[in-house]
Amino acid sequence: MITVATSMTYSFFRPLDVSAALCPFTLHGLSAHTPLDTLSLFRHLALDIIVASSYGFRLGAISKWALEAEDHLTVAIGDFPKRGILRSTVPKWAWNLVCKIPNARLRLLCDSDKIMAEFVSTRVYEMRAKLNAEKIPAPIPVPTIVAPTPSHFLSAFPTFSRSSSRASSPAPSCSSEDSSFSEDTEKSYLLPRLLNYKYPNGETMPETHVISECMGHMVAGTDTTSISLSYFLWELTRRQDILRKLRDEIDAVMPDPSATPDIKILNGMEYLNAFIKEGLRLYGAAPSLLERVVPVSTSKNFAGADGFDLMGYALPPGTIVSTQAWSMHRDPAVFPSPETFLPERWLPSYAASKGELVGSADEEREAARLARMASHMMPFGTGSRICGGLNLAHIIMRVVLVAVLRNFEVEAAPGTNEKSMDMRDSFVMFPAAMECKLIFHPRVPA
Numbered sequence: 001m002i003t004v005a006t007s008m009t010y011s012f013f014r015p016l017d018v019s020a021a022l023c024p025f026t027l028h029g030l031s032a033h034t035p036l037d038t039l040s041l042f043r044h045l046a047l048d049i050i051v052a053s054s055y056g057f058r059l060g061a062i063s064k065w066a067l068e069a070e071d072h073l074t075v076a077i078g079d080f081p082k083r084g085i086l087r088s089t090v091p092k093w094a095w096n097l098v099c100k101i102p103n104a105r106l107r108l109l110c111d112s113d114k115i116m117a118e119f120v121s122t123r124v125y126e127m128r129a130k131l132n133a134e135k136i137p138a139p140i141p142v143p144t145i146v147a148p149t150p151s152h153f154l155s156a157f158p159t160f161s162r163s164s165s166r167a168s169s170p171a172p173s174c175s176s177e178d179s180s181f182s183e184d185t186e187k188s189y190l191l192p193r194l195l196n197y198k199y200p201n202g203e204t205m206p207e208t209h210v211i212s213e214c215m216g217h218m219v220a221g222t223d224t225t226s227i228s229l230s231y232f233l234w235e236l237t238r239r240q241d242i243l244r245k246l247r248d249e250i251d252a253v254m255p256d257p258s259a260t261p262d263i264k265i266l267n268g269m270e271y272l273n274a275f276i277k278e279g280l281r282l283y284g285a286a287p288s289l290l291e292r293v294v295p296v297s298t299s300k301n302f303a304g305a306d307g308f309d310l311m312g313y314a315l316p317p318g319t320i321v322s323t324q325a326w327s328m329h330r331d332p333a334v335f336p337s338p339e340t341f342l343p344e345r346w347l348p349s350y351a352a353s354k355g356e357l358v359g360s361a362d363e364e365r366e367a368a369r370l371a372r373m374a375s376h377m378m379p380f381g382t383g384s385r386i387c388g389g390l391n392l393a394h395i396i397m398r399v400v401l402v403a404v405l406r407n408f409e410v411e412a413a414p415g416t417n418e419k420s421m422d423m424r425d426s427f428v429m430f431p432a433a434m435e436c437k438l439i440f441h442p443r444v445p446a
């Protein structure tokens with residue numbers, strides 16, 4: 001059994017201060033030499049956070065994970081895409097047969113859709129009852145814009161952006177000028193906002209759609225987040241130079257290692273932001289083709305109702321088109337030495353540090369370089385179907401990274417190497433070994 005230390009003398013691994021949802025959990029209680037599969041660790045953590053931010057419900061998946069007890073919902077979410085593939089590739093009679101095999105693991109896989117739907121429906125009925133009883137204030141309507149902004153996310157997160165006592169004493173050196181996270185947004189969970197949402201014709205969203213949307217968030221946000229974080233930490237086990245720079249920045253804003261700074265502070269950390277951009281460039285968890293269908297439309301981009309004019313190529317309605325992040329993020333004309341993990345490329349001071357900036361024309365060129373790179377980044381997709389949880393993902397990545405790096409030395413376990421971490425594409429990208437085993441040692445204060 002994995003021991004979870006509860007002593008207050010330990011640094012809590014409690015990455016979000018939404019943490020009615022998260023148990024006080026510390027990795028200090030783990031044997032320093034026990035390799036942990038971070039894919040699993042962060043999958044449970046991400047689910048706890050998503051469930052907290054969607055329903056205000058404390059799932060406790062990470063607590064179960066720490067006790068090595070299986071959390072059925074986490075398993076079901078992992079199984080759900082596999083179930084879909086299996087279900088659509090084998091004939092119906094064979095599928096029915098598979099589902100009758102008396103094997104507990106197989107039953108979980110076959111029932112993964114039901115397990116998820118049941119969990120979400122229960123939250124929906126509970127929330128509906130609370131709303132009816134007016135126990136929680138009516139939330140603001142969900143904005144009709146499809147692409148979310150940071151404040152959309154925060155409005156689903158009731159406690160995070162509220163300044164806590166620890167957030168009110170940031171280190172003076174920390175800039176928050178990049179902070180686009182608004183503090184005055186109304187706070188509400190995702191679910192009541194969906195339940196109260198009204199289409200322009202005044203109709204509310206059917207409950208089946210609400211359930212499906214919520215299930216979508218859980219499936220889409222869990223593995224993607226845990227895979228990205230796992231690769232980020234794995235990269236750091238090999239790059240002491242980057243780790244040192246990150247630590248310098250983190251230590252300055254986290255004098256108390258157990259107190260994670262407010263997201264506004266984290267959001268303004270230049271090197272951390274550069275690191276995350278570079279991480280998403282090379283290790284974004286969904287780098288595959290994102291399909292769209294050319295609609296029949298009279299929009300200005302269309303050549304009448306005949307289709308879409310793509311740089312002189314006529315695409316008829318119904319044509320499936322797609323693009324993907326993998327090659328966009330590795331275009332050497334935009335990202336020189338594209339395979340090199342180089343957070344510095346995202347720093348405005350990068351060219352200056354190489355002595356390449358002399359006059360104002362150079363500065364303009366530098367600004368254009370940064371803008372060009374930014375425009376080629378699509379780790380969360382693009383357009384009207386861009387990732388619905390990208391703001392939450394950005395927050396989780398920042399909070400988890402600073403909490404871990406402030407408190408732990410991270411080492412690759414034996415067997416975790418270039419070969420085991422080789423990226424394999426199954427729409428969501430996975431390490432070849434399907435695990436990422438790292439060892440966390442409590443960090444010795446300098």
Ligand code: HEM
Binds near residue numbers: 216225286383
């Ligand atoms: C680092 C973590 C994540 C990555 C790399 C990622 C990436 C993506 C990508 C590439 C797409 C497809 C977008 C497109 O087709 O243009 C997507 C869709 C989506 N993601 Fe994420 N995602 C992450 C985290 C999350 C989280 C935490 C949530 C929810 C809490 C979430 C919810 C969604 C949803 C709901 C969609 C479907 C959007 C739609 O079809 O309208 N994602 N994500």
